[in-house]
Amino acid sequence: MQLRLVKIYTLGINNFDCQIIKTGIPETKAALFSISNILNISYRNADFSMVNNSIDSAVAFLDRQQIRVNQGAEFDYFTFYRNYVVPVNLSLINARKNILKFDPQNIRALNLDATTLFEKEAYNTYFFTKLQRSNNGDMLPYLGKLLFFDPILSVNNAVSCASCHKPNMAYTDGLPKSYGFLKNDTLPRNTPTILNAALQRNLFMDASVLVLEDQAKTVVQNEREMHGDFKVVVAKLNQSSTYKKIFSQAFAGTKDTAISEEGILKALAEFQRTQLSFDSPFDKAMRGAGTIEQPVIDGYNIFYGQSQMRALPFCRTL
Numbered sequence: 184m185q186l187r188l189v190k191i192y193t194l195g196i197n198n199f200d201c202q203i204i205k206t207g208i209p210e211t212k213a214a215l216f217s218i219s220n221i222l223n224i225s226y227r228n229a230d231f232s233m234v235n236n237s238i239d240s241a242v243a244f245l246d247r248q249q250i251r252v253n254q255g256a257e258f259d260y261f262t263f264y265r266n267y268v269v270p271v272n273l274s275l276i277n278a279r280k281n282i283l284k285f286d287p288q289n290i291r292a293l294n295l296d297a298t299t300l301f302e303k304e305a306y307n308t309y310f311f312t313k314l315q316r317s318n319n320g321d322m323l324p325y326l327g328k329l330l331f332f333d334p335i336l337s338v339n340n341a342v343s344c345a346s347c348h349k350p351n352m353a354y355t356d357g358l359p360k361s362y363g364f365l366k367n368d369t370l371p372r373n374t375p376t377i378l379n380a381a382l383q384r385n386l387f388m389d390a391s392v393l394v395l396e397d398q399a400k401t402v403v404q405n406e407r408e409m410h411g412d413f414k415v416v417v418a419k420l421n422q423s424s425t426y427k428k429i430f431s432q433a434f435a436g437t438k439d440t441a442i443s444e445e446g447i448l449k450a451l452a453e454f455q456r457t458q459l460s461f462d463s464p465f466d467k468a469m470r471g472a473g474t475i476e477q478p479v480i481d482g483y484n485i486f487y488g489q490s491q492m493r494a495l496p497f498c499r500t501l
């Protein structure tokens with residue numbers, strides 16, 4: 184039911200599933216009612232009045248919006264999400280926990296205990312990588328951060344990941360096309376941000392890489408980027424007692440605590456996994472934890488409604 188609600192907001196109400204006939208509002212009403220109906224029919228003796236009430240309020244809002252939309256106004260996606268979808272989701276979480284008494288198995292990309300889609304906790308980044316949750320707390324991402332900023336990964340110790348993915352420029356370099364430091368050339372593409380890269384199913388413009396670990400391998404070895412050789416990199420890192428110590432702490436309890444190619448790639452991926460951008464004023468406003476000016480809301484409504492950018496990543500990536 185909660186996944187259905189996500190679908191309603193990401194692909195239903197904005198006419199994504201019915202781009203020509205534009206019946207998003209009536210379809211959303213039907214989909215919301217179906218949530219109530221299925222629950223009430225499946226568990227006849229349970230009291231789902233909180234779910235039913237929140238759905239009734241959402242439907243009443245949709246009816247009011249339909250009149251505005253008929254007059255040519257933009258649908259108010261912002262208010263619909265914050266004031267109506269979130270309460271329905273909360274009522275479903277409450278029903279699952281207190282009435283049906285089961286916890287979600289969070290093996291999915293979405294954490295069903297999260298209240299909104301506009302918070303870090305809503306996404307299970309491990310779903311998208313080969314990584315497994317480890318018990319070493321912050322050590323692995325910390326190691327990854329050190330490596331990300333350390334030119335030691337490149338052949339001439341001059342280029343780090345952060346030479347192109349600059350933190351003060353949202354992990355881009357601001358150039359139309361990136362600069363290949365080692366060969367004084369221009370790379371064929373620009374540097375995308377690494378923020379939220381951990382939530383992508385494919386990486387690179389040609390989607391040639393599926394997980395972050397493999398991505399870093401490609402970059403380190405690419406002769407136009409870092410031209411590194413992992414054997415050499417491992418040897419260089421082994422000269423540092425600090426790196427040796429941090430590797431052994433970061434991988435404590437696993438088979439391999441020595442510095443290795445695999446360890447470097449895992450650490451880099453773990454660091455990037457922590458780089459999620461869910462704390463903009465807009466995210467906070469969507470969570471009901473802050474306010475935002477009306478022009479921003481108007482802009483979001485136009486962007487989300489009229490533009491073609493209507494899939495899940497776009498509903499919040501602002």
Ligand code: HEC
Pocket residue numbers: 331336342343344345346347348361362363364370372373374375376377380383385386387388389395398399402403407408409451455
């Ligand atoms: C010389 C500049 C440069 C360096 C150094 C560099 N990158 Fe990149 N990075 C790029 C470019 C350009 C792309 C886009 C490539 C493409 O789409 O084919 C990219 C793509 C990526 C992506 C994929 C993002 C996406 O949305 O698909 C990730 C993740 C990434 N880099 C991480 C790293 C890491 C980790 C390092 C260090 C090991 C690194 N980069 C070093 C320029 C660089």
